[in-house]
Every structure is written in C-alpha cells, then in structure tokens.
Amino acid sequence: MIERFTVGLIVNNRHGVLNRIAGLYGKRGYNIDSLSVGETEDPRYSRMTIVSSGDIYIQTQVIRQLNKLYDVKSAVILDKSGSISVEHLLIKLKINGNGNNGITALINEYGGKVLHLCDQFIIADITGSPERIQAFIDQSKSLGIYELCRSGALALSTDIKNTLQITYETKQGENEDGTDVL
Amino acid sequence: MTLTGAQILVEELIRHGTDTVFGYPGGAVLDIYDELYKNAKRLRHIIAAHEQGAAHAADGYARVSDKPGVVIATSGPGATNLVTGIANAYLDSVPLIAITGNVAVPLLGKDSFQEVDVVGITQLIVKHNFIVREVNELESVITEAFALAMSGRRGPVLIDIPKSVQKARCEYSGNCRSFYAPRQIKPELDQAFEAIKSCRRPYIYCGGGVIAAHAEKEVLKLSERLSAPIGLSMMGLTAIPNSYPLNLGMCGMHGKYASSVAQSEADLMIAVGVRFSDRATGNLEEYTKKCTVVHIDIDEAELGKNIPSIIEVCGDAKQILSRLLDELPKKENTEWTKSILEWKKKDVCDDLTSFTPGNIIGCVKEFCKPDTVVATDVGQHQMWVMQYYPFEKPRTLLTSGGLGTMGYGLGAAIGGCVASSGAETVLFTGDGSFGMNLNELATAVSQRLPILIILMNNGVLGMVRQWQDMFYEKRYSSTTLGRKTDFVALAKAFGADGCTVDSLHALRGVLESGIPHDGPFLVECKIDMDAKVFPMIPPGGSVKEIRLGGEDR
Numbered sequence: 001m002i003e004r005f006t007v008g009l010i011v012n013n014r015h016g017v018l019n020r021i022a023g024l025y026g027k028r029g030y031n032i033d034s035l036s037v038g039e040t041e042d043p044r045y046s047r048m049t050i051v052s053s054g055d056i057y058i059q060t061q062v063i064r065q066l067n068k069l070y071d072v073k074s075a076v077i078l079d080k081s082g083s084i085s086v087e088h089l090l091i092k093l094k095i096n097g098n099g100n101n102g103i104t105a106l107i108n109e110y111g112g113k114v115l116h117l118c119d120q121f122i123i124a125d126i127t128g129s130p131e132r133i134q135a136f137i138d139q140s141k142s143l144g145i146y147e148l149c150r151s152g153a154l155a156l157s158t159d160i161k162n163t164l165q166i167t168y169e170t171k172q173g174e175n176e177d178g179t180d181v182l
Numbered sequence: 183m184t185l186t187g188a189q190i191l192v193e194e195l196i197r198h199g200t201d202t203v204f205g206y207p208g209g210a211v212l213d214i215y216d217e218l219y220k221n222a223k224r225l226r227h228i229i230a231a232h233e234q235g236a237a238h239a240a241d242g243y244a245r246v247s248d249k250p251g252v253v254i255a256t257s258g259p260g261a262t263n264l265v266t267g268i269a270n271a272y273l274d275s276v277p278l279i280a281i282t283g284n285v286a287v288p289l290l291g292k293d294s295f296q297e298v299d300v301v302g303i304t305q306l307i308v309k310h311n312f313i314v315r316e317v318n319e320l321e322s323v324i325t326e327a328f329a330l331a332m333s334g335r336r337g338p339v340l341i342d343i344p345k346s347v348q349k350a351r352c353e354y355s356g357n358c359r360s361f362y363a364p365r366q367i368k369p370e371l372d373q374a375f376e377a378i379k380s381c382r383r384p385y386i387y388c389g390g391g392v393i394a395a396h397a398e399k400e401v402l403k404l405s406e407r408l409s410a411p412i413g414l415s416m417m418g419l420t421a422i423p424n425s426y427p428l429n430l431g432m433c434g435m436h437g438k439y440a441s442s443v444a445q446s447e448a449d450l451m452i453a454v455g456v457r458f459s460d461r462a463t464g465n466l467e468e469y470t471k472k473c474t475v476v477h478i479d480i481d482e483a484e485l486g487k488n489i490p491s492i493i494e495v496c497g498d499a500k501q502i503l504s505r506l507l508d509e510l511p512k513k514e515n516t517e518w519t520k521s522i523l524e525w526k527k528k529d530v531c532d533d534l535t536s537f538t539p540g541n542i543i544g545c546v547k548e549f550c551k552p553d554t555v556v557a558t559d560v561g562q563h564q565m566w567v568m569q570y571y572p573f574e575k576p577r578t579l580l581t582s583g584g585l586g587t588m589g590y591g592l593g594a595a596i597g598g599c600v601a602s603s604g605a606e607t608v609l610f611t612g613d614g615s616f617g618m619n620l621n622e623l624a625t626a627v628s629q630r631l632p633i634l635i636i637l638m639n640n641g642v643l644g645m646v647r648q649w650q651d652m653f654y655e656k657r658y659s660s661t662t663l664g665r666k667t668d669f670v671a672l673a674k675a676f677g678a679d680g681c682t683v684d685s686l687h688a689l690r691g692v693l694e695s696g697i698p699h700d701g702p703f704l705v706e707c708k709i710d711m712d713a714k715v716f717p718m719i720p721p722g723g724s725v726k727e728i729r730l731g732g733e734d735r
Contacts, residue, residue, distance in 0.1 A: 020305055027306050057490065064483035067365055070310035070330065 004033065005059050006085060006155045009048040009066060010073040010164045013039055017071045021048065024065055030058060034087075034152030045073065047164070049085075049155045074164045078155045087133045088151035089126040094144030095119065103143055110136050121146055183356075187317045188213035188348040191281070192221050193356065194324040200252050202226045202243065202600055204236040206263075208256020210283030210296060213348035228600065228629060230593065231621035233260050237267020238593025238619070239600070241276050242580045246555055246601035250277040250331045257284045258296030261342075262303065266587060269307040271338040273584025274417060275390060277331035278338035280304075286346035287315055304340050311340035317350035325358045334364030335481040336394055367482055369497035371505060374452075374476045377493055378510060381450035381474070383518045384410035387433065390417025390583075391455015391479060391499055393576050398422065400503035401454060407507065409515045411522045413441040415456050416568055416583045424572035428522065431529070434462035435719050436565040439730060440525035442717070446472065446725040447521070453477045454499050458488035459584065460721075468724035478502050528730070531570075537685050539566040539638060542707050545686055546608060546636055547571055549693045553578060555598040555607045559591035559615030562644035565715040567610045589618030592635075596622060599631045606632045606699070613639040613663065623676035626702040634697060635680070635704040637669055640711040648714050662711075673704040680704030 011017050018037060025032050034051040054062070059077055066075035078085070093103050107114060107124045110132065116123035126136050130153060137148065157163040185193065191214060195203065206229060207215045218227045230236035233255040240251030251271075255264050261282040271278040285294040301313045309330050312323045320343070327339040378384065386408075388401050398421045405412050405428050412422050413433035422429045431438035433445055445451065451473045456462070463469045466489065475492040477485050478499055485494040495502055531540055543566060550556070556571060557580040558564040564581055573579055580598050582590040591611045599607040616637055626633050647661040673680035678701055683689045689707065697703040716731030 016301065019302070023306050057486070061483065061487060064485075068481070068483055070362075 002053055002055050004051060004053050006078045006083065006153060007048075007050045007052070007062060007066070007075055008078045008155055008157070008164055009050070009075040010040065010045050011048060012071040012073070013044055013046040014071065017046070018048075020069055020071060021050070021066070024069065025050075025052065025062070028061065028065060030054060030062060036152035036154055049078075049153050051153045076163055078157055078163070082159060083155050083157045085129060085153045085155040086127050087130050087153050089133050089136065089148060090115070090123060091126065091137070091140060091148040092121050092123050092146040093140055094121055094146060096144065106136070106139055106143070112136075183354050184351050185354040186213065186217075186349060186351050187314075187320050187343060188217045190317070190320050190352075190354050191324065191343065191348070192217045192225060193354065194321060195252060196221075196224055197356065198324070198328045199249055200225065202228060203252040203254055204228050204230055204239040204243070204597065205254030206230055206233050206236055206256065206260060208260045208283065208296070210257035210260075210285060210345050211254060211348075213345065214254060214281070214283065214343075228596070228625065230596075231624045232619065233263035234267050234589070235593035235596070235619050235622040235625065237264045237278070237280065238270065238587075238590050239597035239622075239625075240278055240280075241267060241271045241274075241590075242557060242594030242597030243601045244271075244276050244278055244597075245580050245594075246577050246598045248577065250279050250328060251597060252279045252281065254281045255283070256296070257282060257300075258298045260296075261298055261300040265303060265307070266585075267593075268304055268338050268340065270582055270585045270587045270590060272307045272309075274582065275336050275394065276338065277336040279327055279331055280308075280338060280340040282340065282342045283348065284313070284342050284344040287344045288346070290344060300340065301342050307338070308340050309337040311342065313342040313344070314347050315344065317347050318352040320347065320352075321354060321358045325360045326362055329360035329362045333362065335391075335484075365482070367496040369495050369502055371495060371502070373493045374495050374506065375509065377450055377474050377476055378408065378452065378506070382515065383447060383449045384408045384513070385445055385448035385451050385473070386410050386412045387415070387445065387451050387453040387456055388412055388418045388421050389415040389454065389456030392418055392421040393455075395455060395480070395499035397454065397500040397503055398576055400500055400507060402426065403507055404452070404503055404510075407510055408513045409519050410452070411440075411444050413437070413445055415459070415462055416581060418456065419568060420573045420576045420579045423574045425574060428519075430522070430526065432568045434459075435464065435721070436569065436715050436717065437462075437719075438569065439528040439717050439728065440522065442719065442725045442728060443525050444522055445469075448473045451475045453479075454503070455479060457484050460488075463488065464719050465722055465724040468726070535686065537707070537709065539563065539709055539713055540570040541686055542636065542638065542689060542709070543567055543570040543610065545689050546610075546634070546693070548690075550606075550608060553602075554605070555580065555595070555602050557581070557591045557595035557598055557607065557609045559609075559611040560586045560588045561612045561615055562640075562648065562713070562715050563610050563612045563615075563638045565645075566638075569715075588615040591615060592619055592622040592626070592633075595633050595635075596626055596629070596631060599626075599633055600629070604631065606634065609633055609635045611635060611637050612644060613637065613641065613665070613667070613669070614643045616669075617665075617667070620672065623673060623678055623702060627677040630700045631702060632697075632699045633702040635673075635702055637704055637706045638709050639669065639706050640709045640713065641665070642711045644711070644713070645715070647711070651714070652718075652720070669704060669706045673702070678702040678704060680706065682706040682708065684708045
C-alpha cells in the first residue's frame with residue numbers, strides 16, 4: 001500500500017550532504033515530497049525531515065540505503081501515530097478596500113502571527129499540520145494571495161527517548177576528544 | 183614532523199599497506215608524482231596508457247591481493263576517465279582508493295583549466311568521497327578512506343586533493359586511527375535454523391560476499407553437512423573448487439543447467455553474499471516459487487531488495503555460517519543428491535575436438551596452474567569462461583560482473599599479474615572488448631608482465647548479435663564489425679608478440695612450445711561468428727524456458 005511517510009535523519013553538518021541524500025532518493029527512483037534541514041543543538045550535526053511516498057518495501061529500502069551513507073548518523077521512519085509533524089507558512093495577503101478585518105480574523109483562527117503590515121498587504125506566519133496549512137491556503141484564496149512560501153515538514157517523535165540517538169559520545173568521523181576528524 | 187600534503191599522501195599509502203599504485207600523471211598531481219619519484223623504492227608506481235586502464239588495474243590488483251587497489255589521476259579529464267573504473271568497482275564491491283588531483287582551492291568552482299567536480303560526478307558510484315580543502319584534514323581522510331573501502335560491504339572511495347593542499351604543510355602524526363564502523367545489526371538466526379532443519383532439498387547460492395568474508399570453507403562444510411548442492415553467482419565462482427562434486431557452477435541466465443534446475447527444485451535456498459542480480463534470477467516469481475530463502479549478507483540494504491519475503495540474516499558470512507555449523511545436524515538426502523548428479527550429466531560436453539570456445543578454454547586450462555589468475559573482458563567469451571574454466575582457488579578470476587564493462591580485462595589482468603608477483607596471467611577477451619582498451623598492451627610490455635592473451639575473434643559483437651539473432655529476428659544492427667585489424671601485427675607494434683591459430687592442435691602447439699615470460703603474448707583464435715552461449719534463460723524468463731542450444735539435449 002502506497003502511503004506518505006516521514007523519515008527523520010541526523011547527518012553530518014557539512015557541505016554536500018544534502019546532495020548525497022537527494023541523490024540517493026533520485027538514484028533509487030523515490031520522489032521527495034518535502035525536505036527540511038537545519039542545525040541541531042550540536043553544530044556538528046544537522047537534522048533532516050524528508051517526506052515521501054511509498055509502500056513498505058520502499059520505506060524499508062529508503063531507511064537501509066540511507067543508513068549506509070557515511071554522512072548519515074541515523075535514519076528512522078517517524079510513524080504517524082508516534083510523532084508530530086508541522087509545516088511553516090509565510091503568506092503575503094492582499095488588503096482589499098474593506099481593510100484587513102477578514103484577514104486578521106482568519107490568521108487568528110489559525111493561531112498565526114502577523115509579521116508585516118502595510119497599506120497593500122499583510123505577511124502572516126502560520127504553523128501547523130500539512131492539512132491545516134493547506135486549509136488556511138484554501139481559505140485565503142478568496143482574499144487574494146500575492147505569494148506564499150511553505151516549508152517542508154518538521155517532525156519529532158512523541159516518545160520520551162531520543163529517536164535519532166544523537167548523543168555526545170564519540171561517533172564515526174570524530175576523534176576521541178570529540179573533535180571532528182574532518 | 184611537518185610534511186607537505188603530497189608527502190603525507192605517500193606516507194599514508196605506505197602506512198596502510200600499499201606497495202603498488204596505478205595511475206597517470208598530470209598538472210594537478212605534479213606534487214604527488216614528485217613524491218612518488220622520491221619514494222620509488224618504497225612505493226611502486228605503474229603508469230597505464232589511460233586512466234580507465236589504471237582504474238581497472240587497481241581493481242584487478244584488489245581482487246587478487248585482498249587489499250585496496252590504489253589509482254591516481256590528475257584533475258579534469260584524468261578524473262573523468264576514472265569514472266567507469268570506479269563504477270565497475272562499486273557494482274562488484276571491490277575496495278578501491280581513487281585519488282584525484284584538483285585545481286588549487288582558490289580556483290575551485292570557477293571552471294578553471296582542467297577543473298571538474300569529480301566529487302559530484304562520482305557521488306553515486308562510491309561508498310563515499312572526500313574533497314580535502316585543508317591539509318590538516320588529509321591524514322585523517324586517508325585513514326578514513328581505507329577503513330571505509332575495506333569495512334562491511336567493500337567498495338570504492340575517492341579522495342580529491344586540490345593542488346594547493348598537496349603543496350601546503352602541516353604536522354603529520356603517522357598514527358591516525360579511524361573510528362568508522364558500519365552499523366552493527368545483531369544477526370537473528372532462529373528462523374534460519376528452523377527453515378534449515380525442516381528442509382528436504384537445500385540449495386546453497388554463494389556469491390562474491392563469501393570470498394570477501396573468507397567464508398569459503400564454511401560454505402563447503404555447510405554443503406557437506408546438509409548434502410546441499412552449491413550454485414554460484416559470477417562473483418562467487420571461485421569460492422568453491424570446481425572439482426567439488428556438489429559444485430554445480432554458475433547459475434542464472436548463462437549458468438549451468440544443473441545449477442538452474444537444482445535451484446528451481448529446491449525447497450530451501452541459503453543465499454550467502456549475493457545480491458540476486460536480475461541476470462541471476464530471471465523471473466522473480468518463478469525464481470522463488472518452490473523455496474524458502476534464507477539470505478545472509480553483510481549489507482542490510484541487500485536483504486529484501488530484490489527478493490521479497492525472505493528470512494533475513496544480516497552480518498558477517500563467516501561468523502554466521504560458523505554459528506549455523508555449530509548447531510546443525512548432519513542431513514543425508516540420497517534422493518536429492520542423486521537428482522543433482524543426474525542433472526550434472528547434462529552439463530557435460532561430448533565434443534572435445536572441435537575448435538569451439540569451450541575447447542579453447544579447456545586447452546588453455548591444461549597449461550595453467552590452479553592459482554593462475556584469469557581475467558576476462560565482457561561478452562560471449564566471458565560467459566564461456568564462466569561455463570568452461572574449472573576454477574579451483576578463490577581470487578583467481580577477474581571479471582566485470584555488475585557493470586559488464588567491455589574493456590575491463592587487459593587493465594584487470596595487469597593489476598592481477600602485479601598482485602600475484604608477476605606470475606603468468608591469462609586474459610580471455612573478444613575482438614570487441616579488446617578493441618576498447620588495447621592501449622594497455624603498452625603497459626603490459628613496459629612492465630614486462632607475462633600475460634597470455636587469448637583473443638577469440640569472431641569479427642562480431644557476439645553477445646549483442648546473439649540477442650539480435652534470438653530476439654530481433656536476425657537484424658544485426660551495427661554488430662558485424664567488418665574490421666581488418668591484424669591483432670598479431672598490432673601486438674608486435676606494441677612490442678609484444680603473438681600468433682593466430684585455427685585449431686586445437688595449433689593452439690596446443692603454441693602453448694607447448696612455450697610463450698615469453700617477460701611480456702604479453704597474444705594468441706588470436708579465429709572462431710565461428712555464429713557460436714552462441716548456451717545454456718540461456720531468456721531475460722525475465724525462468725528455468726522452464728532454458729535453452730540448451732542447437733537441439734535441446
């Protein structure tokens with residue numbers, strides 16, 4: 001059964017790593033629906049969240065192939081029931097002749113923030129599940145969207161333990177004193 | 183002690199056990215070559231005719247020596263010429279260290295002269311690649327590269343070293359250690375034990391991973407313990423002696439009849455260090471219709487990749503097989519063994535006098551030792567070698583399996599010959615393959631390497647033509663070469679020697695009268711352009727459609 005699935009990864013924070021990850025997906029013929037990446041609390045590592053679609057075979061292969069990469073410290077599937085996933089939306093909405101009452105009400109309804117306001121438009125910041133973000137966009141269309149920018153999913157497991165096992169002990173690619181080999 | 187990057191490279195290569203490197207100099211590796219010149223007594227460098235040949239030589243060297251092969255090339259075209267050789271090593275899991283020079287760090291990314299992003303180009307055909315932008319990273323990168331190439335499932339690693347890094351100086355420790363370790367997965371053996379205990383018709387399918395893990399003896403013991411026949415992938419062909427009665431030879435598209443039939447009749451397949459290439463399996467549904475599959479492999483990603491619903495055992499083949507042997511009782515299965523030996527009779531050739539590829543290979547074998555290294559190119563002659571050459575010892579076959587690289591053979595034979603201390607080496611090739619990288623004759627001559635080249639000349643691209651014959655209604659598009667190459671004269675032009683033969687008697691005469699021991703010798707065997715490789719299971723087919731040739735025997 002084909003379903004969307006989310007992969008969480010801890011990778012070395014080095015140039016070219018994103019290329020390797022995306023290249024692996026491309027080489028194996030798996031599509032990436034969304035990808036987000038950012039530094040972790042330990043600047044030597046970045047955390048990636050990749051959403052794609054596939055059956056159990058593809059999901060297993062993705063994880064196993066990713067875990068073979070030198071720059072990947074850990075890759076796991078974050079299953080829907082055991083994780084939360086949010087997206088981020090920046091949206092520039094037209095202010096019509098009646099002022100911005102309708103717009104601010106909609107932004108408030110979705111728990112968003114106004115980041116910029118001028119006579120012609122308003123820039124809002126909305127965070128939520130992919131479905132909720134989509135619903136906001138759908139409702140905004142009638143108000144007039146100048147442009148929008150949507151991030152890939154960010155996902156964390158709801159388990160107490162650190163799913164991706166980022167620890168501060170010596171890992172591959174590190175010297176014993178914790179400094180990066182490379 | 184303070185050294186330059188180029189000095190560190192040479193010191194590190196030596197520290198990691200390298201005695202020979204293959205390569206081709208150029209502007210971006212001048213500093214490295216200067217150090218090779220100064221260290222010629224400690225580190226042998228063999229200049230090839232082309233970087234692709236150098237890469238194949240390093241690959242052949244690695245396969246024979248069980249050590250990483252090292253190849254050095256300059257930036258730009260030197261680096262791009264390595265690509266096929268690196269991909270070849272990647273597909274066959276060969277430990278290869280490819281070292282490329284690059285333009286100085288300030289010139290990177292500016293389309294400078296002879297600059298190419300070789301790290302980007304090779305990203306998907308290496309285990310990993312590095313570009314070293316700071317000289318103080320170099321020592322640890324080289325250490326890491328050697329560890330990576332040899333650990334877990336082996337493979338190629340590329341190190342790109344800009345010229346400014348080769349020149350820069352830094353402190354060299356000479357005792358850097360790698361902390362790299364592939365992910366360890368605890369092998370689960372319970373299901374495998376149960377499946378093996380309850381099976382009645384076991385079949386062992388053994389691949390290159392057995393040789394990499396040095397698990398040949400364990401496979402033999404398992405076969406004896408279970409009365410299980412052994413089928414081999416092309417990469418695993420030398421793991422089990424041909425003389426072992428339950429060795430059925432290669433299986434798959436051009437495998438032996440007995441091997442394919444036994445596989446199809448087995449109720450359990452124990453697959454060790456194989457990846458179930460499409461060339462080996464054919465129709466996947468038919469392939470595992472009757473049998474449970476226990477798949478043992480060090481690479482977790484290979485488990486379930488091509489064959490679904492298997493019993494997965496991830497880990498080192500030698501350790502896992504030892505654990506199985508500790509607990510498995512002896513199985514006698516006279517009915518199964520009787521069937522196996524009956525099927526084997528189908529693989530016996532009756533005609534031993536005609537000048538056929540099989541008889542040519544058999545004749546050459548008479549003059550070879552059990553440990554003689556045999557290289558092949560790619561095509562019909564390659565399959566004939568797989569079918570007819572009775573390999574007895576591991577690491578005596580150099581052939582391009584996964585990538586199927588025409589032009590692999592001569593470079594690989596050079597590397598294999600060097601790795602076996604200059605012992606006589608045999609290359610079986612075809613006129614098509616040989617035409618691709620014959621420039622390496624110059625290397626074999628200059629290095630005085632005793633490589634016996636058996637060139638099966640049928641004037642056509644035989645394997646492609648065979649497919650055109652069988653599946654394209656004999657439309658021989660671009661496969662009838664119509665060349666007038668005089669291969670013997672060509673060998674002589676390179677400074678080698680050779681002759682042409684057209685009978686087994688003549689071939690035997692040439693081999694008996696002795697061939698030079700200080701350089702290559704080419705024997706051109708004129709063979710029939712319509713000679714075909716049989717058995718053949720059509721692509722995507724199963725053993726039900728196996729064709730044994732002429733009239734199905």
